[in-house]
Amino acid sequence: MRILGIETSCDETGVAIYDKKLGLLVNKLYSQVKLHANYGGVVPELASRNHILKTLPLIQAALTQANMQGSDLNGIAYTAGPGLVGALMVGATIGRALAYSLQIPAIAVHHMEGHLLTPMLEINPPKFPFVALLISGSHTQLISVTSIGRYKIIGDSLDDAVGEAFDKIAKLLGLDYPGGARLARLAQKGVPGRYIFPRPMTNKPGLEFSFSGLKTFVAKTILTNKNDLQTRSDIARAFEDAIVETLMIKCRRALDLTGFNRLVIAGGVSANKSLRYHLNKMLQQRGGKIFFARPELCTDNGAMIAYTGMIRFKNDNKSDLSILVRPHWTLEELSILD
Missing domain, CATH: 3.30.420.40 (ATPase, nucleotide binding domain)
Known part of the structure:
Protein backbone atom coordinates (compact mmCIF):
# COMPACT_ATOMS: atom_id res chain seq x y z
CA MET A 1 0.00 0.00 0.00
CA LEU A 117 2.96 11.87 14.35
CA THR A 118 6.24 12.67 12.56
CA PRO A 119 8.42 11.04 15.29
CA MET A 120 6.65 7.79 14.35
CA LEU A 121 8.83 7.82 11.21
CA GLU A 122 11.99 7.35 13.28
CA ILE A 123 13.68 4.06 14.21
CA ASN A 124 12.45 4.19 17.82
CA PRO A 125 8.95 5.69 17.67
CA PRO A 126 7.07 6.70 20.82
CA LYS A 127 4.39 4.47 22.29
CA PHE A 128 1.09 5.78 23.61
CA PRO A 129 0.32 7.55 25.88
CA PHE A 130 2.51 10.66 25.80
CA VAL A 131 2.50 14.42 26.14
CA ALA A 132 3.12 16.27 22.89
CA LEU A 133 4.59 19.76 22.68
CA LEU A 134 3.69 21.22 19.29
CA ILE A 135 5.79 24.29 18.60
CA SER A 136 5.81 26.10 15.28
CA GLY A 137 5.35 29.53 13.74
CA SER A 138 1.61 29.42 14.43
CA HIS A 139 1.16 26.93 17.30
CA THR A 140 2.37 26.43 20.85
CA GLN A 141 0.35 23.63 22.39
CA LEU A 142 0.65 20.92 25.00
CA ILE A 143 -1.47 17.89 24.17
CA SER A 144 -2.36 14.75 26.05
CA VAL A 145 -2.19 11.90 23.50
CA THR A 146 -3.58 8.49 24.40
CA SER A 147 -4.07 7.07 20.87
CA ILE A 148 -4.55 8.22 17.29
CA GLY A 149 -7.28 10.84 17.38
CA ARG A 150 -7.51 10.93 21.18
CA TYR A 151 -6.04 14.39 21.62
CA LYS A 152 -6.78 16.73 24.50
CA ILE A 153 -5.26 20.21 24.39
CA ILE A 154 -4.11 20.94 27.94
CA GLY A 155 -2.05 24.04 27.21
CA ASP A 156 -2.21 26.68 24.50
CA SER A 157 -0.76 30.08 23.63
CA LEU A 158 -2.83 33.14 24.46
CA ASP A 159 -1.04 35.27 21.85
CA ASP A 160 2.16 34.78 19.83
CA ALA A 161 3.28 31.27 19.00
CA VAL A 162 6.85 30.51 20.03
CA GLY A 163 8.06 30.32 16.43
CA GLU A 164 6.47 33.68 15.70
CA ALA A 165 8.25 35.19 18.72
CA PHE A 166 11.58 33.80 17.48
CA ASP A 167 11.09 35.34 14.04
CA LYS A 168 10.02 38.73 15.39
CA ILE A 169 12.98 39.04 17.76
CA ALA A 170 15.31 37.86 15.01
CA LYS A 171 14.03 40.66 12.78
CA LEU A 172 14.67 43.23 15.54
CA LEU A 173 18.22 41.86 15.82
CA GLY A 174 18.73 42.52 12.13
CA LEU A 175 18.61 38.90 11.01
CA ASP A 176 17.16 37.89 7.65
CA TYR A 177 13.85 36.01 7.31
CA PRO A 178 13.22 33.33 8.42
CA GLY A 179 15.04 34.35 11.55
CA GLY A 180 14.37 31.60 14.08
CA ALA A 181 17.23 29.30 13.07
CA ARG A 182 19.54 32.29 12.54
CA LEU A 183 18.76 33.57 16.03
CA ALA A 184 19.63 30.16 17.48
CA ARG A 185 22.99 30.23 15.72
CA LEU A 186 23.65 33.78 16.95
CA ALA A 187 22.74 32.68 20.50
CA GLN A 188 25.59 30.14 20.45
CA LYS A 189 28.02 33.08 20.48
CA GLY A 190 26.25 34.77 23.40
CA VAL A 191 27.50 35.03 26.98
CA PRO A 192 24.99 33.35 29.33
CA GLY A 193 23.68 35.49 32.16
CA ARG A 194 24.60 38.92 30.79
CA TYR A 195 20.89 39.54 30.25
CA ILE A 196 18.07 37.84 32.14
CA PHE A 197 14.61 37.93 30.55
CA PRO A 198 11.26 36.96 32.11
CA ARG A 199 9.93 33.40 31.98
CA PRO A 200 6.32 34.30 31.10
CA MET A 201 3.41 32.77 33.01
CA THR A 202 5.64 30.44 35.02
CA ASN A 203 5.03 32.16 38.36
CA LYS A 204 1.45 30.93 38.52
CA PRO A 205 -0.12 27.50 37.96
CA GLY A 206 -1.40 26.39 34.58
CA LEU A 207 -0.16 25.32 31.19
CA GLU A 208 -1.01 28.38 29.08
CA PHE A 209 1.67 30.26 27.18
CA SER A 210 2.12 33.95 26.44
CA PHE A 211 5.13 35.37 24.64
CA SER A 212 3.97 38.88 23.70
CA GLY A 213 5.23 40.40 26.96
CA LEU A 214 8.61 38.69 26.62
CA LYS A 215 8.84 39.95 23.05
CA THR A 216 8.18 43.54 24.21
CA PHE A 217 10.74 43.24 27.02
CA VAL A 218 13.40 42.00 24.60
CA ALA A 219 12.52 44.67 22.03
CA LYS A 220 13.10 47.41 24.61
CA THR A 221 16.42 45.83 25.57
CA ILE A 222 17.53 45.85 21.93
CA LEU A 223 16.61 49.52 21.55
CA THR A 224 18.41 50.64 24.70
CA ASN A 225 21.70 48.78 24.21
CA LYS A 226 24.60 48.89 21.79
CA ASN A 227 24.14 47.27 18.42
CA ASP A 228 27.47 45.44 18.26
CA LEU A 229 27.68 41.74 17.42
CA GLN A 230 28.46 40.58 20.97
CA THR A 231 25.54 42.49 22.47
CA ARG A 232 23.16 41.08 19.88
CA SER A 233 24.55 37.60 20.52
CA ASP A 234 24.07 38.00 24.28
CA ILE A 235 20.49 39.19 23.80
CA ALA A 236 19.77 36.28 21.47
CA ARG A 237 21.21 33.87 24.07
CA ALA A 238 19.10 35.37 26.85
CA PHE A 239 15.96 35.24 24.72
CA GLU A 240 16.52 31.62 23.72
CA ASP A 241 17.26 30.68 27.35
CA ALA A 242 14.00 32.30 28.46
CA ILE A 243 12.00 30.43 25.81
CA VAL A 244 13.66 27.09 26.56
CA GLU A 245 13.23 27.35 30.32
CA THR A 246 9.59 28.42 29.94
CA LEU A 247 8.85 25.43 27.72
CA MET A 248 10.69 23.13 30.12
CA ILE A 249 8.64 24.32 33.10
CA LYS A 250 5.37 23.87 31.22
CA CYS A 251 6.36 20.41 29.93
CA ARG A 252 7.29 19.32 33.45
CA ARG A 253 3.88 20.45 34.69
CA ALA A 254 2.12 18.64 31.84
CA LEU A 255 3.95 15.40 32.61
CA ASP A 256 3.09 15.76 36.29
CA LEU A 257 -0.57 16.45 35.45
CA THR A 258 -0.99 13.48 33.11
CA GLY A 259 1.31 11.06 34.89
CA PHE A 260 2.94 10.18 31.55
CA ASN A 261 6.69 9.64 31.26
CA ARG A 262 7.05 10.15 27.51
CA LEU A 263 7.33 13.53 25.79
CA VAL A 264 7.08 14.18 22.04
CA ILE A 265 8.20 17.52 20.63
CA ALA A 266 7.22 18.38 17.06
CA GLY A 267 6.95 21.32 14.70
CA GLY A 268 9.58 23.65 13.29
CA VAL A 269 10.88 24.92 16.65
CA SER A 270 11.47 21.34 17.85
CA ALA A 271 14.67 21.38 15.77
CA ASN A 272 16.20 23.89 18.21
CA LYS A 273 19.33 22.23 19.65
CA SER A 274 19.21 23.96 23.03
CA LEU A 275 15.58 22.96 23.55
CA ARG A 276 16.30 19.34 22.62
CA TYR A 277 19.30 19.18 24.96
CA HIS A 278 17.54 20.62 28.00
CA LEU A 279 14.30 18.69 27.54
CA ASN A 280 16.24 15.46 27.04
CA LYS A 281 18.20 16.17 30.23
CA MET A 282 14.97 16.81 32.14
CA LEU A 283 13.36 13.58 30.91
CA GLN A 284 16.45 11.57 31.81
CA GLN A 285 16.34 12.98 35.35
CA ARG A 286 12.67 11.95 35.58
CA GLY A 287 13.34 8.46 34.23
CA GLY A 288 11.31 9.22 31.11
CA LYS A 289 12.00 9.48 27.40
CA ILE A 290 11.81 12.23 24.80
CA PHE A 291 11.03 11.72 21.11
CA PHE A 292 11.48 14.01 18.15
CA ALA A 293 11.95 13.83 14.39
CA ARG A 294 15.17 14.35 12.46
CA PRO A 295 15.66 18.09 11.75
CA GLU A 296 14.60 17.93 8.08
Whole structure:
Protein backbone atom coordinates (compact mmCIF):
# COMPACT_ATOMS: atom_id res chain seq x y z
CA MET A 1 0.00 0.00 0.00
CA ARG A 2 1.46 3.34 -1.07
CA ILE A 3 0.23 6.83 -0.25
CA LEU A 4 1.27 10.06 -1.90
CA GLY A 5 1.32 13.02 0.51
CA ILE A 6 0.94 16.67 -0.53
CA GLU A 7 1.73 19.53 1.87
CA THR A 8 0.88 23.14 0.90
CA SER A 9 -0.34 24.75 4.12
CA CYS A 10 2.01 27.75 4.08
CA ASP A 11 5.32 28.43 2.30
CA GLU A 12 6.74 24.93 1.81
CA THR A 13 5.67 22.67 -1.06
CA GLY A 14 6.16 19.10 0.11
CA VAL A 15 5.50 15.82 -1.71
CA ALA A 16 6.32 12.35 -0.39
CA ILE A 17 5.47 8.71 -0.97
CA TYR A 18 5.04 6.36 1.99
CA ASP A 19 4.93 2.57 1.64
CA LYS A 20 3.22 0.56 4.38
CA LYS A 21 5.95 -2.10 4.37
CA LEU A 22 9.03 -0.20 3.20
CA GLY A 23 8.40 3.11 4.96
CA LEU A 24 9.27 6.48 3.47
CA LEU A 25 10.28 6.03 -0.17
CA VAL A 26 10.62 9.64 -1.36
CA ASN A 27 10.45 13.03 0.32
CA LYS A 28 10.61 16.12 -1.93
CA LEU A 29 10.52 19.69 -0.67
CA TYR A 30 10.58 23.10 -2.29
CA SER A 31 11.07 26.05 0.05
CA GLN A 32 9.74 29.51 -0.76
CA VAL A 33 12.09 31.23 1.70
CA LYS A 34 13.86 33.29 -0.96
CA LEU A 35 10.52 34.33 -2.47
CA HIS A 36 9.26 35.81 0.80
CA ALA A 37 12.55 37.03 2.27
CA ASN A 38 12.27 40.51 0.75
CA TYR A 39 8.92 40.98 2.49
CA GLY A 40 10.09 39.81 5.90
CA GLY A 41 7.35 37.19 6.10
CA VAL A 42 4.99 35.00 4.08
CA VAL A 43 2.83 36.75 1.49
CA PRO A 44 -0.24 34.46 1.16
CA GLU A 45 -1.03 35.24 -2.49
CA LEU A 46 2.56 34.66 -3.57
CA ALA A 47 2.65 31.42 -1.59
CA SER A 48 -0.48 30.11 -3.34
CA ARG A 49 0.82 30.99 -6.81
CA ASN A 50 4.14 29.30 -6.11
CA HIS A 51 2.41 26.12 -4.92
CA ILE A 52 0.56 26.06 -8.27
CA LEU A 53 3.89 26.17 -10.11
CA LYS A 54 5.73 23.62 -7.98
CA THR A 55 3.30 20.92 -6.79
CA LEU A 56 2.78 18.96 -10.01
CA PRO A 57 6.50 18.93 -10.97
CA LEU A 58 7.34 17.70 -7.47
CA ILE A 59 4.75 14.93 -7.74
CA GLN A 60 6.23 13.82 -11.05
CA ALA A 61 9.76 13.96 -9.63
CA ALA A 62 8.70 11.88 -6.62
CA LEU A 63 7.09 9.22 -8.81
CA THR A 64 10.15 9.10 -11.05
CA GLN A 65 12.54 8.75 -8.11
CA ALA A 66 10.40 5.93 -6.68
CA ASN A 67 10.24 4.29 -10.13
CA MET A 68 6.46 4.40 -9.96
CA GLN A 69 3.46 5.43 -12.03
CA GLY A 70 0.39 7.15 -10.66
CA SER A 71 -1.43 3.85 -11.08
CA ASP A 72 0.88 2.31 -8.45
CA LEU A 73 -0.58 4.56 -5.75
CA ASN A 74 -3.37 3.45 -3.43
CA GLY A 75 -4.36 6.87 -2.13
CA ILE A 76 -3.60 10.59 -2.15
CA ALA A 77 -3.27 12.46 1.16
CA TYR A 78 -3.31 16.25 1.24
CA THR A 79 -3.20 18.90 3.95
CA ALA A 80 -6.74 20.21 4.46
CA GLY A 81 -5.91 22.55 7.35
CA PRO A 82 -5.04 24.48 9.34
CA GLY A 83 -3.08 26.95 7.25
CA LEU A 84 -3.42 29.69 4.64
CA VAL A 85 -6.68 29.15 2.80
CA GLY A 86 -5.31 29.84 -0.68
CA ALA A 87 -2.28 27.62 -0.17
CA LEU A 88 -4.45 24.84 1.24
CA MET A 89 -6.79 25.05 -1.76
CA VAL A 90 -3.92 24.38 -4.16
CA GLY A 91 -2.91 21.12 -2.50
CA ALA A 92 -6.49 20.05 -1.89
CA THR A 93 -7.54 20.69 -5.48
CA ILE A 94 -4.56 18.89 -6.98
CA GLY A 95 -4.80 16.01 -4.53
CA ARG A 96 -8.54 15.55 -4.96
CA ALA A 97 -8.35 15.82 -8.78
CA LEU A 98 -5.43 13.41 -9.01
CA ALA A 99 -7.21 10.89 -6.81
CA TYR A 100 -10.34 11.17 -8.94
CA SER A 101 -8.41 10.69 -12.18
CA LEU A 102 -6.69 7.58 -10.78
CA GLN A 103 -9.92 6.31 -9.19
CA ILE A 104 -8.29 5.98 -5.79
CA PRO A 105 -9.29 7.47 -2.41
CA ALA A 106 -8.28 10.94 -1.23
CA ILE A 107 -7.53 11.58 2.44
CA ALA A 108 -7.82 15.03 4.04
CA VAL A 109 -5.06 15.34 6.67
CA HIS A 110 -4.80 17.68 9.64
CA HIS A 111 -1.51 19.56 9.39
CA MET A 112 -0.79 19.47 13.13
CA GLU A 113 -1.63 15.78 13.43
CA GLY A 114 1.00 15.31 10.75
CA HIS A 115 3.57 17.13 12.87
CA LEU A 116 2.50 15.27 16.01
CA LEU A 117 2.96 11.87 14.35
CA THR A 118 6.24 12.67 12.56
CA PRO A 119 8.42 11.04 15.29
CA MET A 120 6.65 7.79 14.35
CA LEU A 121 8.83 7.82 11.21
CA GLU A 122 11.99 7.35 13.28
CA ILE A 123 13.68 4.06 14.21
CA ASN A 124 12.45 4.19 17.82
CA PRO A 125 8.95 5.69 17.67
CA PRO A 126 7.07 6.70 20.82
CA LYS A 127 4.39 4.47 22.29
CA PHE A 128 1.09 5.78 23.61
CA PRO A 129 0.32 7.55 25.88
CA PHE A 130 2.51 10.66 25.80
CA VAL A 131 2.50 14.42 26.14
CA ALA A 132 3.12 16.27 22.89
CA LEU A 133 4.59 19.76 22.68
CA LEU A 134 3.69 21.22 19.29
CA ILE A 135 5.79 24.29 18.60
CA SER A 136 5.81 26.10 15.28
CA GLY A 137 5.35 29.53 13.74
CA SER A 138 1.61 29.42 14.43
CA HIS A 139 1.16 26.93 17.30
CA THR A 140 2.37 26.43 20.85
CA GLN A 141 0.35 23.63 22.39
CA LEU A 142 0.65 20.92 25.00
CA ILE A 143 -1.47 17.89 24.17
CA SER A 144 -2.36 14.75 26.05
CA VAL A 145 -2.19 11.90 23.50
CA THR A 146 -3.58 8.49 24.40
CA SER A 147 -4.07 7.07 20.87
CA ILE A 148 -4.55 8.22 17.29
CA GLY A 149 -7.28 10.84 17.38
CA ARG A 150 -7.51 10.93 21.18
CA TYR A 151 -6.04 14.39 21.62
CA LYS A 152 -6.78 16.73 24.50
CA ILE A 153 -5.26 20.21 24.39
CA ILE A 154 -4.11 20.94 27.94
CA GLY A 155 -2.05 24.04 27.21
CA ASP A 156 -2.21 26.68 24.50
CA SER A 157 -0.76 30.08 23.63
CA LEU A 158 -2.83 33.14 24.46
CA ASP A 159 -1.04 35.27 21.85
CA ASP A 160 2.16 34.78 19.83
CA ALA A 161 3.28 31.27 19.00
CA VAL A 162 6.85 30.51 20.03
CA GLY A 163 8.06 30.32 16.43
CA GLU A 164 6.47 33.68 15.70
CA ALA A 165 8.25 35.19 18.72
CA PHE A 166 11.58 33.80 17.48
CA ASP A 167 11.09 35.34 14.04
CA LYS A 168 10.02 38.73 15.39
CA ILE A 169 12.98 39.04 17.76
CA ALA A 170 15.31 37.86 15.01
CA LYS A 171 14.03 40.66 12.78
CA LEU A 172 14.67 43.23 15.54
CA LEU A 173 18.22 41.86 15.82
CA GLY A 174 18.73 42.52 12.13
CA LEU A 175 18.61 38.90 11.01
CA ASP A 176 17.16 37.89 7.65
CA TYR A 177 13.85 36.01 7.31
CA PRO A 178 13.22 33.33 8.42
CA GLY A 179 15.04 34.35 11.55
CA GLY A 180 14.37 31.60 14.08
CA ALA A 181 17.23 29.30 13.07
CA ARG A 182 19.54 32.29 12.54
CA LEU A 183 18.76 33.57 16.03
CA ALA A 184 19.63 30.16 17.48
CA ARG A 185 22.99 30.23 15.72
CA LEU A 186 23.65 33.78 16.95
CA ALA A 187 22.74 32.68 20.50
CA GLN A 188 25.59 30.14 20.45
CA LYS A 189 28.02 33.08 20.48
CA GLY A 190 26.25 34.77 23.40
CA VAL A 191 27.50 35.03 26.98
CA PRO A 192 24.99 33.35 29.33
CA GLY A 193 23.68 35.49 32.16
CA ARG A 194 24.60 38.92 30.79
CA TYR A 195 20.89 39.54 30.25
CA ILE A 196 18.07 37.84 32.14
CA PHE A 197 14.61 37.93 30.55
CA PRO A 198 11.26 36.96 32.11
CA ARG A 199 9.93 33.40 31.98
CA PRO A 200 6.32 34.30 31.10
CA MET A 201 3.41 32.77 33.01
CA THR A 202 5.64 30.44 35.02
CA ASN A 203 5.03 32.16 38.36
CA LYS A 204 1.45 30.93 38.52
CA PRO A 205 -0.12 27.50 37.96
CA GLY A 206 -1.40 26.39 34.58
CA LEU A 207 -0.16 25.32 31.19
CA GLU A 208 -1.01 28.38 29.08
CA PHE A 209 1.67 30.26 27.18
CA SER A 210 2.12 33.95 26.44
CA PHE A 211 5.13 35.37 24.64
CA SER A 212 3.97 38.88 23.70
CA GLY A 213 5.23 40.40 26.96
CA LEU A 214 8.61 38.69 26.62
CA LYS A 215 8.84 39.95 23.05
CA THR A 216 8.18 43.54 24.21
CA PHE A 217 10.74 43.24 27.02
CA VAL A 218 13.40 42.00 24.60
CA ALA A 219 12.52 44.67 22.03
CA LYS A 220 13.10 47.41 24.61
CA THR A 221 16.42 45.83 25.57
CA ILE A 222 17.53 45.85 21.93
CA LEU A 223 16.61 49.52 21.55
CA THR A 224 18.41 50.64 24.70
CA ASN A 225 21.70 48.78 24.21
CA LYS A 226 24.60 48.89 21.79
CA ASN A 227 24.14 47.27 18.42
CA ASP A 228 27.47 45.44 18.26
CA LEU A 229 27.68 41.74 17.42
CA GLN A 230 28.46 40.58 20.97
CA THR A 231 25.54 42.49 22.47
CA ARG A 232 23.16 41.08 19.88
CA SER A 233 24.55 37.60 20.52
CA ASP A 234 24.07 38.00 24.28
CA ILE A 235 20.49 39.19 23.80
CA ALA A 236 19.77 36.28 21.47
CA ARG A 237 21.21 33.87 24.07
CA ALA A 238 19.10 35.37 26.85
CA PHE A 239 15.96 35.24 24.72
CA GLU A 240 16.52 31.62 23.72
CA ASP A 241 17.26 30.68 27.35
CA ALA A 242 14.00 32.30 28.46
CA ILE A 243 12.00 30.43 25.81
CA VAL A 244 13.66 27.09 26.56
CA GLU A 245 13.23 27.35 30.32
CA THR A 246 9.59 28.42 29.94
CA LEU A 247 8.85 25.43 27.72
CA MET A 248 10.69 23.13 30.12
CA ILE A 249 8.64 24.32 33.10
CA LYS A 250 5.37 23.87 31.22
CA CYS A 251 6.36 20.41 29.93
CA ARG A 252 7.29 19.32 33.45
CA ARG A 253 3.88 20.45 34.69
CA ALA A 254 2.12 18.64 31.84
CA LEU A 255 3.95 15.40 32.61
CA ASP A 256 3.09 15.76 36.29
CA LEU A 257 -0.57 16.45 35.45
CA THR A 258 -0.99 13.48 33.11
CA GLY A 259 1.31 11.06 34.89
CA PHE A 260 2.94 10.18 31.55
CA ASN A 261 6.69 9.64 31.26
CA ARG A 262 7.05 10.15 27.51
CA LEU A 263 7.33 13.53 25.79
CA VAL A 264 7.08 14.18 22.04
CA ILE A 265 8.20 17.52 20.63
CA ALA A 266 7.22 18.38 17.06
CA GLY A 267 6.95 21.32 14.70
CA GLY A 268 9.58 23.65 13.29
CA VAL A 269 10.88 24.92 16.65
CA SER A 270 11.47 21.34 17.85
CA ALA A 271 14.67 21.38 15.77
CA ASN A 272 16.20 23.89 18.21
CA LYS A 273 19.33 22.23 19.65
CA SER A 274 19.21 23.96 23.03
CA LEU A 275 15.58 22.96 23.55
CA ARG A 276 16.30 19.34 22.62
CA TYR A 277 19.30 19.18 24.96
CA HIS A 278 17.54 20.62 28.00
CA LEU A 279 14.30 18.69 27.54
CA ASN A 280 16.24 15.46 27.04
CA LYS A 281 18.20 16.17 30.23
CA MET A 282 14.97 16.81 32.14
CA LEU A 283 13.36 13.58 30.91
CA GLN A 284 16.45 11.57 31.81
CA GLN A 285 16.34 12.98 35.35
CA ARG A 286 12.67 11.95 35.58
CA GLY A 287 13.34 8.46 34.23
CA GLY A 288 11.31 9.22 31.11
CA LYS A 289 12.00 9.48 27.40
CA ILE A 290 11.81 12.23 24.80
CA PHE A 291 11.03 11.72 21.11
CA PHE A 292 11.48 14.01 18.15
CA ALA A 293 11.95 13.83 14.39
CA ARG A 294 15.17 14.35 12.46
CA PRO A 295 15.66 18.09 11.75
CA GLU A 296 14.60 17.93 8.08
CA LEU A 297 11.22 16.52 9.12
CA CYS A 298 10.52 19.13 11.80
CA THR A 299 9.44 21.84 9.38
CA ASP A 300 6.49 21.38 7.02
CA ASN A 301 6.98 18.40 4.71
CA GLY A 302 5.12 15.86 2.62
CA ALA A 303 6.40 12.86 4.60
CA MET A 304 4.27 13.66 7.63
CA ILE A 305 1.19 14.04 5.41
CA ALA A 306 1.85 10.78 3.56
CA TYR A 307 2.38 8.87 6.83
CA THR A 308 -0.68 10.35 8.55
CA GLY A 309 -2.66 9.74 5.38
CA MET A 310 -1.66 6.09 5.54
CA ILE A 311 -2.87 5.81 9.14
CA ARG A 312 -6.17 7.47 8.29
CA PHE A 313 -6.56 5.49 5.06
CA LYS A 314 -6.23 2.16 6.89
CA ASN A 315 -9.12 3.23 9.11
CA ASP A 316 -11.32 4.27 6.19
CA ASN A 317 -11.01 8.03 6.83
CA LYS A 318 -11.47 9.04 3.18
CA SER A 319 -12.85 12.33 1.85
CA ASP A 320 -15.70 12.68 -0.64
CA LEU A 321 -15.54 14.49 -3.96
CA SER A 322 -15.97 17.95 -2.43
CA ILE A 323 -12.87 20.13 -2.14
CA LEU A 324 -12.98 21.59 1.36
CA VAL A 325 -10.22 23.10 3.46
CA ARG A 326 -10.27 24.32 7.06
CA PRO A 327 -7.89 27.21 7.80
CA HIS A 328 -8.88 26.94 11.49
CA TRP A 329 -9.16 23.36 12.71
CA THR A 330 -8.44 22.05 16.18
CA LEU A 331 -6.95 18.62 16.81
CA GLU A 332 -9.74 17.80 19.22
CA GLU A 333 -12.20 17.70 16.30
CA LEU A 334 -10.47 14.72 14.66
CA SER A 335 -12.06 11.29 14.64
CA ILE A 336 -10.70 8.68 17.03
CA LEU A 337 -9.10 5.53 15.67
CA ASP A 338 -9.37 2.50 17.93
